[in-house]
Amino acid sequence: MKNGALYDHLHDRNNVENSSSLINSWKIRIRIALDAARGIEYLHNYAVPPIIHRDIKSSNILLDGNWVARVSDFGLSLLGPDPEREYRPTKAAGTVGYIDPDDVYGLGVVLLELLTGKRAIFKGDDGEGTPTSIVEYAVARIAGGELWGILDRRVGQPDVNESEAVELVGYTAMHCVRPEGKDRPTMADIVVNLERALVLCEGSHGSISSGTISIVSE
Numbered sequence: 001m002k003n004g005a006l007y008d009h010l011h012d013r014n015n016v017e018n019s020s021s022l023i024n025s026w027k028i029r030i031r032i033a034l035d036a037a038r039g040i041e042y043l044h045n046y047a048v049p050p051i052i053h054r055d056i057k058s059s060n061i062l063l064d065g066n067w068v069a070r071v072s073d074f075g076l077s078l079l080g081p082d083p084e085r086e087y088r089p090t091k092a093a094g095t096v097g098y099i100d101p102d103d104v105y106g107l108g109v110v111l112l113e114l115l116t117g118k119r120a121i122f123k124g125d126d127g128e129g130t131p132t133s134i135v136e137y138a139v140a141r142i143a144g145g146e147l148w149g150i151l152d153r154r155v156g157q158p159d160v161n162e163s164e165a166v167e168l169v170g171y172t173a174m175h176c177v178r179p180e181g182k183d184r185p186t187m188a189d190i191v192v193n194l195e196r197a198l199v200l201c202e203g204s205h206g207s208i209s210s211g212t213i214s215i216v217s218e
Contacts, residue, residue, distance in 0.1 A: 108176025
């Protein structure tokens with residue numbers, strides 16, 4: 001793909017230092033998240049037979065010449081069961097920081113990367129200290145209403161139209177990485193939320209019902 005992997009734009013040193021990168025926009029980041037979610041939803045719900053990717057991570061999300069995101073690398077994929085039955089795989093696979101038998105968890109980690117600009121497993125800003133999971137770092141802060149303090153500084157604070165959209169992405173990510181698979185949203189739920197976030201980001205509130213989202217909060 002012409003524009004390489006999402007991971008490189010978020011974490012490669014040359015791109016990290018390029019504050020003018022096209023993806024340093026909340027609208028673009030949300031659109032990339034939505035593209036990836038739609039791809040995974042297709043694999044789960046529309047492919048025949050269904051496909052469980054099992055290695056969703058930012059380095060497996062590629063960007064084409066129009067910055068449309070594509071899910072790649074099916075080396076660990078499994079064919080799913082009857083699409084009429086809920087699928088909850090039990091054997092973990094994938095990459096450290098993203099590992100879980102559920103694609104939803106991996107996508108949740110990618111959403112946290114897009115929000116914070118941090119790797120799935122990272123050390124301090126100076127590269128020192130104990131490695132920290134982005135899930136441990138971000139979820140408690142999002143739940144505690146501190147999302148605005150952990151957003152990627154390269155993108156900056158969301159404007160009026162973007163604030164609700166970014167908050168919805170953070171809320172969705174938090175639910176995607178819940179410890180128990182049964183407590184996570186479906187890919188269809190995630191796609192709906194990200195579609196709403198993108199509409200909000202574009203400043204079109206007419207089709208959004210205030211407070212209505214696809215994931216039930218605790």
